[in-house]
Amino acid sequence: MRLIVFLIGLVAMASVGAAQSLPYGSSRVPFGSNKPSGPSIKPTGPSIKPGGPGLNLPGPSLIPPVTGRKCPRGTEGKWPDCKTVGEKKCPDNTTGKWPKCKPNSTASCAQKGLIGKWPNCRKPDIKRCPKGTEGIWPACVDIAKPGGKECPEGQVRKGKKCVQVTDTAPVKKKAPKGPPKEPPKATAKKQPAPIPPAIAALVTGRPHQPREILVLVNAARADEITARLAREHNVTAEPRVPLALLDGVIVRLRLRQGQSLEALLAAIDADPDVDLTQPNYDYTVSKNAALPKGAPQYAGETIRLEEAHRLARGQGVMIAVIDTAIDEAHPELAGVIAGKFDAVGSGPARPEPHGTEIAGILAARAELTGVAPEAKLLSVRAFSGGKTKSAQSTSLQLLKGIDWAYDAGAKIMNMSFTGPMDPLLERAIEALAAKGVIVVAAAGNEGPKAPPVYPAAYPEVIAVTATDEKDKLYGKANRGEYVFIAAPGVDIVAPGLKGSYGISSGTSMAAAHVSGVVALLMERNAKLSASDVRQILSSSARKPGEPLGKEAVGAGILDAAGALGERADGGAQAQPAAATAVSEGR
Numbered sequence: 001m002r003l004i005v006f007l008i009g010l011v012a013m014a015s016v017g018a019a020q021s022l023p024y025g026s027s028r029v030p031f032g033s034n035k036p037s038g039p040s041i042k043p044t045g046p047s048i049k050p051g052g053p054g055l056n057l058p059g060p061s062l063i064p065p066v067t068g069r070k071c072p073r074g075t076e077g078k079w080p081d082c083k084t085v086g087e088k089k090c091p092d093n094t095t096g097k098w099p100k101c102k103p104n105s106t107a108s109c110a111q112k113g114l115i116g117k118w119p120n121c122r123k124p125d126i127k128r129c130p131k132g133t134e135g136i137w138p139a140c141v142d143i144a145k146p147g148g149k150e151c152p153e154g155q156v157r158k159g160k161k162c163v164q165v166t167d168t169a170p171v172k173k174k175a176p177k178g179p180p181k182e183p184p185k186a187t188a189k190k191q192p193a194p195i196p197p198a199i200a201a202l203v204t205g206r207p208h209q210p211r212e213i214l215v216l217v218n219a220a221r222a223d224e225i226t227a228r229l230a231r232e233h234n235v236t237a238e239p240r241v242p243l244a245l246l247d248g249v250i251v252r253l254r255l256r257q258g259q260s261l262e263a264l265l266a267a268i269d270a271d272p273d274v275d276l277t278q279p280n281y282d283y284t285v286s287k288n289a290a291l292p293k294g295a296p297q298y299a300g301e302t303i304r305l306e307e308a309h310r311l312a313r314g315q316g317v318m319i320a321v322i323d324t325a326i327d328e329a330h331p332e333l334a335g336v337i338a339g340k341f342d343a344v345g346s347g348p349a350r351p352e353p354h355g356t357e358i359a360g361i362l363a364a365r366a367e368l369t370g371v372a373p374e375a376k377l378l379s380v381r382a383f384s385g386g387k388t389k390s391a392q393s394t395s396l397q398l399l400k401g402i403d404w405a406y407d408a409g410a411k412i413m414n415m416s417f418t419g420p421m422d423p424l425l426e427r428a429i430e431a432l433a434a435k436g437v438i439v440v441a442a443a444g445n446e447g448p449k450a451p452p453v454y455p456a457a458y459p460e461v462i463a464v465t466a467t468d469e470k471d472k473l474y475g476k477a478n479r480g481e482y483v484f485i486a487a488p489g490v491d492i493v494a495p496g497l498k499g500s501y502g503i504s505s506g507t508s509m510a511a512a513h514v515s516g517v518v519a520l521l522m523e524r525n526a527k528l529s530a531s532d533v534r535q536i537l538s539s540s541a542r543k544p545g546e547p548l549g550k551e552a553v554g555a556g557i558l559d560a561a562g563a564l565g566e567r568a569d570g571g572a573q574a575q576p577a578a579a580t581a582v583s584e585g586r
Contacts, residue, residue, distance in 0.1 A: 152258050195262045199269060203262055206420030208279035211255040214395055214424060215268060216276040222249040225273045229253065233264060241396065243403045245431045248275060250424070252396055276423055283393040283419035285323065285354045285383055286442035286508040298469040299361075299488035299513060300369060308560035314363070314372025314519035317526075319412045320405035321358050322398065324391045325381040327351035332364040332495045338376035339408050343401035344384045344393075351497055354391055355379065357504055358416050360495035361512035362519075368493065368501075371516020371560070372523075380405050383417065395422055402428055406437060411522055414515040415441040415461075416508030418453035426458055433460035433530050438522075440464060440515040442507035444478035457482040460530060462518075462537070466490055466510035467557055471544040477507055479551045485537055486544075486553035487513040517560045524564065536563050 071082035090101035109121035116122045129140035151162035213235075217225045222240055230237040234256060241250045253268075255261060261279065268277045300306060318338065328337040328351075336359065342349045359377055364370040382401035385391030402425075405413060413432065418441075419425075429439055443465040444453035456463035463482050466474035466489025474490050489510030496502040518533055528536075540563040541556030 152256070193263070193266075196266055196269075199262055199266045202265060202278050202423075206279065207282040208420075209282065209394060211257075211259075211261065212280035212394075212396075213253040213255070213261065213265060213268065214278055214280050215251050215253060215274050216246060216248045216424060216427075217251060217274060219247070219249050221273070222251070226251050228273075229268065229271070233267065235259070235264070241400055241403075243399060243428075245403045245406050245428055246399075246424070250396060250399055252280065276427070278395070278423050281395045281420050281422050281425075283383070283395075283398065283417045284390045285385075285417050286445050286506050286511075297368060297493050299492060302467075302469065302471075302488050303371075303513060303517070303558050304561035304566075305369070305371060307566050308517070308520055308564050309373075311561075311564045311566065312520040312523040314375030314516065315523055317372065317375045317412065317519040317522045318378060318408070318410050319362060319372070319375050319414060319515055319519055320378040320380055320402075320408070320410035321355060321362070322380045322382050322401050322405065322413060322415050323355035323358055323417070324352035324383045324385065325349040325355055326359045326377070326379040327356040327495070327497050328379065330356060330360070330495045330497075330499055332360050332366045332368055332370075333377075334366070336363045336365070336377050337379050340379035341381065341401060341404040341408075343380060343382045343397045343404070346384065349381045352383075352385060352391060353496055353502070353504075354383070354385075354416070354508065355381070356497060357492075357494035357502070358414060358508065358512045361492065361509060362414070362516050364495060368495070371513055372519035375516070375519045378405050378408055378410055393417065393419075395424055399424060399428060402432070406432065406435070410437060411526070412438045412440065412515050412518050414512055415439060415455055416506075416511045418442060418444045418446075418456065421454050421457075425455060429455055429458050429460050436527075436529060438462070438518050438528075438530055438533055440511050440518060442511040443480075443483050445474075445476045445506050446478055447476055448479045450478050452480050452482050453478060462514060462530075462534060463554070464489075464507060464511040464514045465553060466505070466507045467544070467553065471546070471557060473548055473552050474505065474507065474510075477552075481551060483551060483554040484534065485514060485541055485555050485558055486510065487558040489513070514558055517558060517563055520560060520564060 069079040071077050071079055075082040077083045090096050090098050094101045096102045108118050109116050114121035115124045129135055133140040155162040215229070219242060222242075226237045226240060229235070229251070230253070233253070236254045237251050238254075239252060242248075243250055253264070255264060265277060265279070268274055325342075326333065326337060326340075328340075333356075340349075359379070360368060360370065362370050363373055363375050363377055365373045380401040382397045383391035383393040402413065432439055439455065439460060440462045441456040441464070443456045443463045444450060446453065455461050457480070463484045465477045465479075465483050465486045467486045468474065468490035469488070473486070477489075487510040489507055490505045491503050492505065492509040493501060493503055494509070514537070517537070521528055521533060521536060537558070538555035540559050541554075542559045542562070543556045544553060
């Protein structure tokens with residue numbers, strides 16, 4: 001009996017366990033339902049009845065499979081064996097969220113400095129011009145070989161030809177298809193920038209070296225500025241001449257063939273590092289040949305030189321002769337030359353007539369009598385010439401010579417030459433006047449209708465014209481308001497080369513007579529200023545018998561004795577003109 005009860009309890013427990021072991025969602029007994037959703041499962045054996053002869057257990061439960069399910073997003077595999085995968089992101093140059101990625105429509109290879117078609121980008125090939133050529137690929141040209149002629153600016157040599165340098169290779173044009181088109185209308189060529197009037201005035205009507213420009217720059221930065229100018233303007237820059245008188249350095253720029261002097265002047269004039277720029281002007285000595293007439297040395301009598309020598313002979317005064325080389329071996333000039341300088345520097349400084357004649361008029365001391373025979377001369381070779389043409393000079397040579405003469409102690413500078421208006425020379429003369437140096441210059445031999453010549457026409461300069469033994473004006477002399485005074489300058493006997501003598505005419509000879517008289521004044525009073533000297537010379541000048549006008553002879557004809565204070569009747573003035581500055585303490 002106990003066994004039957006045990007078996008019945010066991011069967012009941014198995015039924016309960018089978019019901020509890022059904023999975024969630026089974027069609028047999030849904031979760032939370034009191035009724036079965038599908039057909040009931042009946043046992044195949046006989047039912048167990050209490051007190052029956054035997055025990056029959058039910059068979060295993062049957063669970064139908066679930067079909068049509070897939071692994072959810074973020075997993076992979078086959079349901080129900082799903083596995084979680086790692087998080088993925090959209091690749092570079094795409095937009096959106098994985099896996100819904102879209103290509104970036106704005107991306108291109110050029111954004112990364114590459115070439116090709118996106119996204120298949122690649123690095124560009126770097127090509128350089130081969131050895132022996134220069135330029136930017138593919139516009140490579142042959143490097144000019146040493147010894148060949150230089151090509152114009154902006155071109156390089158290619159074999160035996162000069163070609164234009166370009167940044168890109170020339171593009172070959174394909175022959176057009178179809179009927180020929182009408183030729184394009186001619187377009188006007190690009191005109192060069194207009195030359196400023198101030199620059200044009202530096203060139204027009206002023207003789208100059210055709211391919212040379214002078215610039216004045218700061219002495220402390222001369223090397224730096226010169227190198228930059230040469231590089232930027234494709235010119236050569238030499239020599240560099242320090243000038244204490246101008247407190248700077250003069251540099252000569254030589255242009256290459258085909259370069260415009262006016263355009264380069266305009267460009268350099270605008271450079272903030274350039275103090276002054278101009279062409280390298282030409283100058284000539286103011287002399288005309290005169291046939292010897294056997295005339296005596298009348299000039300001394302005309303200016304009363306014998307009377308003046310009783311008062312002064314120019315002792316201790318230094319006169320610079322800015323001219324050709326002087327023949328210092330001439331007997332008239334023995335011991336006269338105190339120093340010499342060659343501003344030309346082209347070969348040996350052979351003596352030439354013009355400088356020798358001026359030196360003789362100033363200080364001859366043998367058969368002839370110079371105006372200041374005891375003065376000392378500084379021979380400055382700034383001019384050179386030939387047998388058939390007048391001696392020539394340039395702005396650069398004159399500036400070098402003048403600067404040396406000032407440094408050597410010249411108190412008077414005789415400039416018996418003429419040329420165009422010259423800003424650099426004008427500045428040098430202004431500096432000389434400020435430092436107490438007297439400048440005397442020839443008024444010119446271009447005729448009565450000629451324009452003013454320089455340096456005579458600068459206000460600081462004593463401009464001298466020429467008269468003859470009858471006080472008549474030299475026929476070829478210039479006229480103008482700048483003429484300050486007249487002096488003998490026609491048929492003047494003066495030393496020549498190799499111990500000879502000759503007769504010459506021109507305002508050059510007249511200027512030398514005035515320079516000599518200024519030396520007499522400076523011996524009496526070394527502190528005389530340029531304005532003092534001008535006042536003395538003009539107040540003592542003798543009026544010619546025939547009125548010639550101020551534009552012809554200025555204040556009148558030079559009177560050496562009168563300038564030193566001696567009256568025409570032989571008596572002394574109440575207060576000699578030369579002593580005025582001394583009495584006033586100047």
